[in-house]
Amino acid sequence: MREFEYCRVKTLGEALALLREGVDSKLLAGGQSLLGAMKLGLMAPERLIDLRDVAELRAQRELGSGRLWLGAMQTHADLTRSPALRGFAPGMAALASHIADEQVRSMGTLGGSLANADPAACWPAGVLALGARLKTDRREIEVDDYFTGMFGTALEPDEILCGLSFGKPRRMAYQKIEQMASRFALVGVAVAQLDDGSARVALTGTAQGAVRLPAFEAALTRSFSPEALKGLKVDEELMSSDVHAPADYRAHLAAVLAARTVEQALEMQQ
Numbered sequence: 478m479r480e481f482e483y484c485r486v487k488t489l490g491e492a493l494a495l496l497r498e499g500v501d502s503k504l505l506a507g508g509q510s511l512l513g514a515m516k517l518g519l520m521a522p523e524r525l526i527d528l529r530d531v532a533e534l535r536a537q538r539e540l541g542s543g544r545l546w547l548g549a550m551q552t553h554a555d556l557t558r559s560p561a562l563r564g565f566a567p568g569m570a571a572l573a574s575h576i577a578d579e580q581v582r583s584m585g586t587l588g589g590s591l592a593n594a595d596p597a598a599c600w601p602a603g604v605l606a607l608g609a610r611l612k613t614d615r616r617e618i619e620v621d622d623y624f625t626g627m628f629g630t631a632l633e634p635d636e637i638l639c640g641l642s643f644g645k646p647r648r649m650a651y652q653k654i655e656q657m658a659s660r661f662a663l664v665g666v667a668v669a670q671l672d673d674g675s676a677r678v679a680l681t682g683t684a685q686g687a688v689r690l691p692a693f694e695a696a697l698t699r700s701f702s703p704e705a706l707k708g709l710k711v712d713e714e715l716m717s718s719d720v721h722a723p724a725d726y727r728a729h730l731a732a733v734l735a736a737r738t739v740e741q742a743l744e745m746q747q
């Protein structure tokens with residue numbers, strides 16, 4: 478690793494001031510993606526700004542509008558155990574519990590995962606399926622406008638993701654086929670039936686990051702059942718292809734998983 482300056486801040490304002498000083502800086506959340514990239518020499522920021530002591534990024538509460546707020550610095554382990562999340566959207570708490578291993582879950586954060594937008598990550602599919610609204614230090618971003626492709630987001634380089642909110646779904650579930658070494662998703666599907674009865678389906682493990690599947694959503698909005706998805710296919714052009722699995726196999730898995738995830742959403746106590 479190259480040398481870098483380490484700053485540990487207590488407020489969002491301090492973090493923003495440091496980000497704007499003109500030094501090549503990176504925000505540090507759980508470090509589970511960033512530090513690995515730095516060790517591999519893929520990134521060499523001059524300054525890390527550690528957000529772990531910023532209390533306002535850790536908050537979790539039900540908003541008056543009937544939405545649940547999750548702060549960006551909540552770890553995967555916090556969210557696995559959160560009674561509020563388990564009551565509001567148990568499928569999201571289950572999603573968190575299957576990320577990586579206990580060590581990664583104890584350090585890795587919701588915000589870090591969404592800012593990193595790894596195309597095989599689990600949170601992007603979950604928040605896309607729920608139609609979440611993300612909040613940064615300066616604006617709100619609907620999740621449909623947030624992901625912009627592989628490792629791409631609408632965040633500006635000096636913008637801090639503060640957290641997100643979503644309404645209570647009627648049902649929601651997420652399933653993935655794991656890449657055995659890391660437990661990242663070879664393919665992962667999140668399915669939600671929202672309060673108004675409409676369905677949203679999001680896929681992770683694609684060549685473009687998390688994407689929605691409109692044909693699957695239309696079928697499930699008509700009838701929220703695994704049978705409604707019979708005959709629907711996922712376009713293999715969407716999927717990534719690597720040593721772990723070719724695109725046509727991933728596309729096949731995605732369609733199978735979508736039906737299984739609907740089944741699970743119907744079975745889960747919501």
Ligand SMILES: Cc1cc2nc3c(=O)[nH]c(=O)nc-3n(C[C@H](O)[C@H](O)[C@H](O)COP(=O)(O)OP(=O)(O)OC[C@H]3O[C@@H](n4cnc5c(N)ncnc54)[C@H](O)[C@@H]3O)c2cc1C
Nearest residue numbers: 506507508509510511577585586589592598599638660661
């Ligand atoms: C072995 C291993 C297995 C894994 N398996 C899975 C898996 O199964 N599923 C899964 O989804 N993920 C998996 N991950 C990734 C893990 O979930 C990480 O926690 C996540 O990718 C990054 O979160 P972090 O908090 O560690 O962010 P960091 O690594 O600290 O930061 C990642 C990036 O986000 C930026 N950033 C962080 N916070 C903010 C913020 N609030 N605002 C703006 N930018 C910010 C940073 O500057 C950096 O560019 C795995 C990681 C490892 C090491």
